[in-house]
Amino acid sequence: xxxxxxxxxxxxxxxxxxxxxxxxxxxxxxxxxxxxxxxxxxxxxxxxxxxxxxxxxxxxxxxxxxxxxxxxxxxxxxxxxxxxxxxxxxxxxxxxxxxxxxxxxxxxxxxxxxxx
Amino acid sequence: xxxxxxxxxxxxxxxxxxxxxxxxxxxxxxxxxxxxxxxxxxxxxxxxxxxxxxxxxxxxxxxxxxxxxxxxxxxxxxxxxxxxxxxxxxxxxxxxxxxxxxxxxxxxxxxxxx
Numbered sequence: 486x487x488x489x490x491x492x493x494x495x496x497x498x499x500x501x502x503x504x505x506x507x508x509x510x511x512x513x514x515x516x517x518x519x520x521x522x523x524x525x526x527x528x529x530x531x532x533x534x535x536x537x538x539x540x541x542x543x544x545x546x547x548x549x550x551x552x553x554x555x556x557x558x559x560x561x562x563x564x565x566x567x568x569x570x571x572x573x574x575x576x577x578x579x580x581x582x583x584x585x586x587x588x589x590x591x592x593x594x595x596x597x598x599x600x601x
Numbered sequence: 602x603x604x605x606x607x608x609x610x611x612x613x614x615x616x617x618x619x620x621x622x623x624x625x626x627x628x629x630x631x632x633x634x635x636x637x638x639x640x641x642x643x644x645x646x647x648x649x650x651x652x653x654x655x656x657x658x659x660x661x662x663x664x665x666x667x668x669x670x671x672x673x674x675x676x677x678x679x680x681x682x683x684x685x686x687x688x689x690x691x692x693x694x695x696x697x698x699x700x701x702x703x704x705x706x707x708x709x710x711x712x713x714x715x
Contacts, residue, residue, distance in 0.1 A: 489644070518703075525610075527691050527705030528645070541702065576644060590703065592637075592644030 487511065489593035491577050497599045498567045506562045506596045510579030517560050518590060519552055520576040528576050534560060567600045574598070603628040605675075605692045607706035615714050620664075620679040622709050624692030627673065634675040635693040635703065636666055645691065651675060662686070687713045 490509045498504050510517050515536055520528035521544075530544040536557035545552070549568075554560040564571055574597050578590040608623040626632055633652050637645040649660025656668040666677045675692060692706040 520705075525707075527693075527707050530702055530704070533702065578644075589647045589650070592646070594642065594644045 489577055489579050489591050491575075491593040491596050493596060494594065495597050495599075497601060500568060500600055501566050503563065503565045504567055504598060506564075506575050506598070508560045508562070508577030508579075508593060510558065510560070510577070511581075511591055512558075514579035514581050514591075516580040516582070516590075517554060518578040518580075519560070519562050520578065521546075522574040522576055522595070524573070531562070531575075564598075567598075569600050572598055572600045603630075603632060603694045603696060603704050605634075605694050605704065605706040607690075607692050607709050609709055610707065611710045611712065613712040613714055614682045616684055617681050620677070620682045620686065620711065622677040622690050622692075622711065624666075624675045624677065624706060625673050626675060626692075626694045628694055628696070630696050633695045634666075634668060635695070636660065636664070636675075636677050637691045637693060637705075638662075639689045639691065639708075641688075648677070648690075682711075682713045684713050684715065687711055 492507045517534040519531040522528040532552045533541040534554045549565045551563045574595040576595045577593045580590045604627045606625045635650045636648040638648050639645050648664050649658045651658050651668045659665045664679045689708045689710045691708045693703045695703045
């Protein structure tokens with residue numbers, strides 16, 4: 486079956502532009518996570534949704550970052566007024582249920598954002 | 602707070618040799634521990650996980666890891682490296698509760714020499 490998909494796969498933005506990154510989770514998955522992976526680093530947690538509710542946004546680095554999942558399926562990560570330090574791969578993951586590690590997180594291929 | 606430390610950002614082994622990737626964790630509560638693999642331009646794939654059952658965990662592609670509480674370690678091993686194992690490997694930890702917020706290590710790139 487289809488896995489987690491993300492679009493676009495690559496995005497180049499000029500500093501100061503706004504960007505929107507899309508995540509299509511696996512159908513029926515309740516939990517959705519966003520991670521930021523800087524070059525040479527491990528992924529870092531940004532935010533978590535349970536269905537349409539954003540339960541944790543403690544990892545968002547600034548108020549320029551905003552995520553939503555209005556209907557409990559597709560999610561969008563928006564970055565306003567992009568800065569060079571926002572350059573990274575943004576990974577989305579989904580999981581069937583909340584809080585049960587027997588249900589693994591499935592990761593998408595990521596969106597590589599380059600801010601010039 | 603929970604964290605993992607991966608020792609060695611790059612590891613090289615010969616094809617057919619033992620693979621050993623080291624991971625130490627820090628957690629104030631019983632942890633869940635994971636190893637993920639990432640191939641170039643791809644997302645992460647779960648190799649194996651420890652969730653407080655058996656301390657020796659077997660995963661996909663012949664990998665296994667042993668949870669050692671006394672050493673706070675969760676090292677990843679494979680008896681015989683294959684060329685297709687060349688990738689980046691991430692150790693990760695989450696609390697044994699909550700919603701599975703995962704904290705990743707900085708990764709170890711495995712090179713397999715023919």
